[in-house]
Amino acid sequence: MPPSRRRPIPTPPVGGRPKVAGLHRRASTSDEPAEAVEAVETVEAAVPEVAEEAEELKAPTAVEWTPPATKQPKPSKSDPEGDQKADEPDEPASRPAWLLPVALLVVAVLLGGLGTFFLFKSRSVTYDAALVDSATTSAVNGQVREAVEKSFSYNFADVESTEKAARELLTGKALCQYNAVFGPVKQVAPQQKLVVTVRVVSSAVSSLKNGHATVLVFADQVTTRTTDNQSGGGTAMLRVSAVDQGGRWKIDNMEMFGATAEQNQQLQNC
């Protein structure tokens, strides 16, 4: 008996209100939620939206409800959670219990990916230390200058010091290249009593990384034939590679700019 009394009372207002709502939507919306809540069985967030839609058509209420439903497909993608769902079929009814761990797992996976991305990014931040590490840069620069000047300067009267310098300051491939470039000079030097003076005019470290350096060297060469005091000069541009061998930077490769085809051939054969 009590339910039958209650029903007749709400229905007239329900029938009466929509008419008013059709005329003055804004005024009526405040009343509408009561109706909507009854229809959709106590839903929290979507109520205001549902109320607005309900004025025009009742069908949109069903459409409004699809977005919350999309939360359910997500967990179904991750298979491991499927087992848990089977274990406890009671809970999904209200707020699925697996939702929180799954969401946390998804967050963990995303953060893991992001962290790994940052890890690789931070590792890949490497810069060339040329000039940045000023102490090493000037050490490389000075030692390469010295190596070039000492090993390419030549006095017929003191052959030994040039050869000693070359042996000490050059290494690997550069020794072979040195012989290719300087061999012809050495052959004619004693008979012409040659004095070759090499002076580095300017040089700069273009790269300095992991114990390897590249230096651009501009040198002047003055050759004096003491037999008849004839002098000749020339300029040279070299790209020199140097390697750190126990605190001493030794030249391990040389490239000449403006060298003759024959010279380049010899350098490449090394």
Add this chain to the structure above:
Amino acid sequence: MRIFTVIAAVLAVLTFGYAAYFGVAWYSASHSSESSFAAARDDALRSGQVGITNFLTLDYKKVDEDLQRWLNSSTGELRAEIDKDKDSRKKQLVDAKSATTSKVLDAAITELDDRAGTATMIAVVESTVTPDNGQKVTKINRYLTKLTRTDDGWKLSQLGPLRAGV
């Protein structure tokens, strides 16, 4: 079910720490004074190479265009010099009746003052001169240039060949 939540929460916290740690590591590595100095050096080097190429490329048929490009690539002393002798230089280039193209083979910064915005660069340049009616000649020369940072990037403020015996 609660155990899964706890495990997932711990995982999420751990991965958050992991991501945060390397995020900070990446940021600090890429914003250190060393890497910004290295970036300034590379910037100056690149601009210097482009500037030298601009200065050593000219065609007597379009001298006005060349002179404008020279002005655009220079600042300070060098720019003032070009601006002053513009007309005589123009006549000289037109009379020479030749076109020159240049390519920087290698270059390096010898000095860099990031705060003052000045740098010195040396470069090996291959230039090909083609006279109006004649055989083209290719030469390799060495240059020293001073660079100054402007609002519009690094520009040449001095440029000259490094001749023998200098």
